[in-house]
Amino acid sequence: MTGPGPHDHSASGIAAADIEEPSAVSVRLPPQRSRRLMGWARENLFGSLPNTVLTLLALWLLWEIVPPLLSWGLLHAQWSGDGNACREAGGACWALIGQRHRLMLFGVYPYEEHWRPLLATCVLIALLATSALRAFWRPWLLAAWAGGLVAIAVLMWGGVLGMTYVETDRWGGLPVTLVIAVLGLAFAFPFSILLALGRRSDLPAIRAISVGYIELVRGVPLVSVLFMASVMFPLFLPEGVTVDKLLRALVGMMLFTAAYLAEAVRGGLQAIPRGQEEAADALGLSYWQKTRLIVLPQALRLVIPPIVNQFITCFKDTSLVTIVGLYDLLAATKVALADPEWRPFFVEGYIAAAAVYWCFCFFMSRYSQWLERELATGHRR
Amino acid sequence: MSAARQGVVKRSLLNSARFRGIIYQVLVVGLVVALGWYLVHNTLINLAARGIATGLDFLGREAGFDIGESSIPYSSADSYFHALVVGLLNTLEIAILGMVLATVLGLVIGISRLSGNWIVARLATLYVEGVRNVPLLLQLFVWYGLVTALPGPRQALNPLPGIFLSNRGLKMPLPESHPIHVWLLLALAVGLVLAWLLKRWAVARHARTGRPFPWLWAGTGLTLGLPFLLFLAAGAPLAMDVPTLRGFNFSGGATLSPEFAALLAGLTVYTAAFIAEIVRSGILAVPSGQTEAALSLGLSRGKTLRLIILPQALRVMVPSLTSQYLNLTKNSSLAVAIGYPDLVSVANTAINQTGQAVEGVGVVMTVFLVISLALSLLMNWYNAKVALVTR
Numbered sequence: 038m039t040g041p042g043p044h045d046h047s048a049s050g051i052a053a054a055d056i057e058e059p060s061a062v063s064v065r066l067p068p069q070r071s072r073r074l075m076g077w078a079r080e081n082l083f084g085s086l087p088n089t090v091l092t093l094l095a096l097w098l099l100w101e102i103v104p105p106l107l108s109w110g111l112l113h114a115q116w117s118g119d120g121n122a123c124r125e126a127g128g129a130c131w132a133l134i135g136q137r138h139r140l141m142l143f144g145v146y147p148y149e150e151h152w153r154p155l156l157a158t159c160v161l162i163a164l165l166a167t168s169a170l171r172a173f174w175r176p177w178l179l180a181a182w183a184g185g186l187v188a189i190a191v192l193m194w195g196g197v198l199g200m201t202y203v204e205t206d207r208w209g210g211l212p213v214t215l216v217i218a219v220l221g222l223a224f225a226f227p228f229s230i231l232l233a234l235g236r237r238s239d240l241p242a243i244r245a246i247s248v249g250y251i252e253l254v255r256g257v258p259l260v261s262v263l264f265m266a267s268v269m270f271p272l273f274l275p276e277g278v279t280v281d282k283l284l285r286a287l288v289g290m291m292l293f294t295a296a297y298l299a300e301a302v303r304g305g306l307q308a309i310p311r312g313q314e315e316a317a318d319a320l321g322l323s324y325w326q327k328t329r330l331i332v333l334p335q336a337l338r339l340v341i342p343p344i345v346n347q348f349i350t351c352f353k354d355t356s357l358v359t360i361v362g363l364y365d366l367l368a369a370t371k372v373a374l375a376d377p378e379w380r381p382f383f384v385e386g387y388i389a390a391a392a393v394y395w396c397f398c399f400f401m402s403r404y405s406q407w408l409e410r411e412l413a414t415g416h417r418r
Numbered sequence: 419m420s421a422a423r424q425g426v427v428k429r430s431l432l433n434s435a436r437f438r439g440i441i442y443q444v445l446v447v448g449l450v451v452a453l454g455w456y457l458v459h460n461t462l463i464n465l466a467a468r469g470i471a472t473g474l475d476f477l478g479r480e481a482g483f484d485i486g487e488s489s490i491p492y493s494s495a496d497s498y499f500h501a502l503v504v505g506l507l508n509t510l511e512i513a514i515l516g517m518v519l520a521t522v523l524g525l526v527i528g529i530s531r532l533s534g535n536w537i538v539a540r541l542a543t544l545y546v547e548g549v550r551n552v553p554l555l556l557q558l559f560v561w562y563g564l565v566t567a568l569p570g571p572r573q574a575l576n577p578l579p580g581i582f583l584s585n586r587g588l589k590m591p592l593p594e595s596h597p598i599h600v601w602l603l604l605a606l607a608v609g610l611v612l613a614w615l616l617k618r619w620a621v622a623r624h625a626r627t628g629r630p631f632p633w634l635w636a637g638t639g640l641t642l643g644l645p646f647l648l649f650l651a652a653g654a655p656l657a658m659d660v661p662t663l664r665g666f667n668f669s670g671g672a673t674l675s676p677e678f679a680a681l682l683a684g685l686t687v688y689t690a691a692f693i694a695e696i697v698r699s700g701i702l703a704v705p706s707g708q709t710e711a712a713l714s715l716g717l718s719r720g721k722t723l724r725l726i727i728l729p730q731a732l733r734v735m736v737p738s739l740t741s742q743y744l745n746l747t748k749n750s751s752l753a754v755a756i757g758y759p760d761l762v763s764v765a766n767t768a769i770n771q772t773g774q775a776v777e778g779v780g781v782v783m784t785v786f787l788v789i790s791l792a793l794s795l796l797m798n799w800y801n802a803k804v805a806l807v808t809r
Contacts (some may be wrong), residue, residue, distance in 0.1 A: 081536035088535050095537040108615035242443035246450060256790040257783045258748035262760055268775040272464045273457045349551075356553040360755050367556055383563045391552045391560075 048103035123382060130382040134389050137373040141390065144209015144369035150201065154212040157192040160185050161215050169404055171411070173329055189216070205283040209364030211393065214282070217365065218352040221290035222298070226344075228291070234328065236299065237306055245300075254296035263289045267361040286358045294351050301347055305340035306332065331401055338412060345405035349398050356394075443733070461776060470773040481792040483767055487675050487758045498768050505764030506785060511745040512678065512760065513789075516685040520746060521739075523686060524693025531698050542694065549691040555752055557688055562680040562756040571667050580660045588674040600650040602645045609644040613637030677758035681750070689746045696738045700731035732804050740797035744790055751786075761785060 082092045113128025116135070123130035134141075143154045164185045167173050193212065196202035235247030254262065264288025270280060270335040280288075309332055359368040370390040374383045431437050465472055477499040484494050488504045530542035549557070566585050568575065574584035579739060580591040593599070613636075620633035661668040674682075704727050712722040751758040762782055769778035 081534065084534065091533070091535045091538050094448075095535070095541055098541070099537075240439050240443050242447050246446065253783075253787065256744075257789040258751040258762065258786060260751045260754060261779055261782045261786070264762075264766070264769075265775075265779045268769065269461075269779060272461045272775065273459050276464060276467060353551075353553040356555045358750070359555065360752075367553065367559075371559070381567075384560065387556055387560045387563070391556055394553055394556065395548070395551045399547065402551070 046388055055379055119378065121378075130379075130385050133379050133382050133385050137353045137376075137379065137386070140210075140211045140373040141366070141370045141386065143212070144364040144372065145207050147201070147207065147211055150195070150203065153180050153195065153200065153203075154208070154210065154260035157189040158212050158215060160189055160192075161212070161219060165219070176206075205281050208283065210369040211366050213358075213363060214352070214355045214365040214367075217283075217287055217355045217358060217363075218348065221294050221355075222344075222348050222351050223329070224287075224291040225295035225298050228295040229302055230333070232295060233301060233306055234301035236303055251296045255300070259290075259293050259354055260360060262293045263357060263361045266292070267288065282361075282363060286361060286363050290351070290355070293354075294347065297350070298344065298347050298395070301343035302336065302340050304340075304343065305336035308339050309335050341412060342405045342409040345401055345408065347403050352397060352401070353394065366393060393401055440767070465776075467661055468773070469791060472774070472777070474777055476768070476772045476774055476777065479772075481768070481771075483771070485764065486757070487678065487759060498772075501768065502761065505759055505761040507751055507762040508758065509747070509753075509762075510789075511680055512685065512753070512758070514748050516682060516689065516727060516746050516750065517743050519682070519686040519740075520689035520693055523690035525697055527690060527694035528697025528701070532701055546691045546694050550685055550695075554684060554688045554749055555755060558680060558684040558752055561684045562676070565676040565680045565683075571663060574663075574668075580658070582661055582668060584668075585676065586667060586673075587670045588679055590672050590674075591658040591660045592672040594657040594659050596652075596657070598649070601648060601652075605645040605648045606641065612644075613640045616640065616795055634777045644733050646716040675758075677753070677756055681753050681758050684752075685746055685749060688749070689742055693739065693746075694743050696735050697731070700729060700735035700738075703734045704730045736797060736801045736804060740794060740801075743797070744793055747789055747793065748786065783787065 083089045108128065110129045111128055115123045115126035115128065115130050115132050117132050119132070119136070123132055138147070139151055143151050146154050158235065163184055167181065168178060189212075191197060192200075193208060193216075194203060194205075232247050232251055235243045236251065238244050238247070265285060266285045267282065270285045270288065274280065313331055314327060317331040322330065355365055356367040358365050359371070364372065367390060370386050374380060374386045379386070462472070478497050480495055481498045481501040482494050483501070485501060485504050486737055487508065489507050490504060492504045527542045527545055530538045531546065533539045533542070552778040556721055565587070568585045571582070571584045571586055574582040574589075576582055589620050613633075615691060616637050617633045620631035620636075626629050639676045661673075708726055708730065709722055711728040713719075717725065750760055751762040754763040754766060757763070765782045772778075
């Protein structure tokens, strides 16, 4: 394609006979687009006047932003030492992360016991990673989850095997974020299937209750659901019964997520051709047999990518538990930055926390896109 | 099948799908009602034990707390109801401004992502992927931290004459009140109505005769020109109330508080990333044959985008845009984390003072439901207007 030659533009068929054989002088250069860098630049950056203006504007923007950012983040940055060293350096204070990362990641969990939340986080991430691969979608995966969750609970709470007991009030950081996101979604899932089936039910009362719940919850902000869970939950229970703060937030998160998830599941249910249900009816299957054996296996397969997306949302939304006084990753970061020594360097702290959130969310969204292609089946229109 | 089963000729009532349906519904409704009754019962006992009053009477009592910013007159001697209205107005203010700004920014970023210009497309992608994957609350904390870390009023940044950026917020000049302002607004309204009538006439004529009329330019000129002429006729009263440094703070001019600025910036930047993706997928959903047909008819690039691509892309975009607008409105409740007095944070203060959590949360939920419903209705009406008319 790139090699210039006398026969490069050879026209095909009869027309070729009419055209003079090109002499050495009239050899044409290949089209511009095939010339390496300059051609690419002309094509993509300076194709027309508006395009050139845009490019120049973008370059100016980069010139304004990138050098100061580099000088702040790299050239004048302080990588170790304390707050005073940072103040003198005048640039970014990455030393903050070295000094405070354990507080940011694990909150006020007893310092000597930090290996426990670390291990629990690793177990949870390993479980998530294992579940991501289709080859592992086998019944034993459920057993692995059950075992993993028990291990996480033992690690976090302790009180057995010589580990000191740590109440949930002292849990914090990344494990709390992950636990609320994972368990919130896991508990919401069965509930959301019931809600979605209810919304498509032929029975008017059941449909009305499902629609009412879904629309009510989707209409209100998560903050007020969390407030309700943290303030009103104790009022709902019989006198003397108290519920852990973490559990309350978890219930709030679950009730909220279920409504959104139900809509995703309903999307999957709607994508199943009507004929599938009619065939099941014709075979004489009962409603639950039909749902369990015919409808759900096909619908849930379609719903997996939206569920992953919902998990990303759920993961980001866990940061809101900060507002009701739990120490998730964001709140722990805030605590780590509350020290007057480090307070001026809040941007660096938040950048570190943002990087953690970003990694999780970005890879999950890429995974969901990949999964969507992987699972694409014939009847998805 | 078997002889034993064949003996049962009479069908049991339980075999009727209708009857079973009724049974199921009665069971489920009964369960829900029982659960509700149990919760209410417990709540009443708990409230009585704690000596907390029930009912909405507290709305009429004196609130006794101040609210940082308010678009209507408010003092701490006013009622809780009044305080909640102030909070609601603040919520609406931030939501509407946020929607407008996020739509504009999202449209620009979304179109940029599809631009043939390599750098512009990459920058837009960087923006979307960077912003969308970080929780909004974290972004709000950063914005709020940045705004409050600005220098004090004495060293305020002064990017444009009359505009001051300091840790007290953004100060800008405000035109001094003049009787002409009311008339200007009136002229604007008249201009809008005239422009709308002009558009109707132009579209009808175009459909009838095929002769186009540049109604967009004429309408814009009419809408803006009428107030401008009136402004000139009144002698162009340009007196401005410019903020000036007095002692430790500015006086005069209009103020954007740090909380408001941080919340607005956070909501706009975050929602714009999602709107950009909606715009992008909307445009991609228009078959490329449409563009090719338009270009081969001799329409310019701009006209192709405006007359062919965007109207079709809008159909795909409207439902997702609706949910993003709703998200933005609901996300404005994160104001409570940085201290902007929106509805949720005012209601929180009220709950802390009166202890009436059920009523407080109930009021917030009702208001948000009404807003969601109103916005959905509005967008559904718009959707019905732009949706493809099929047989």
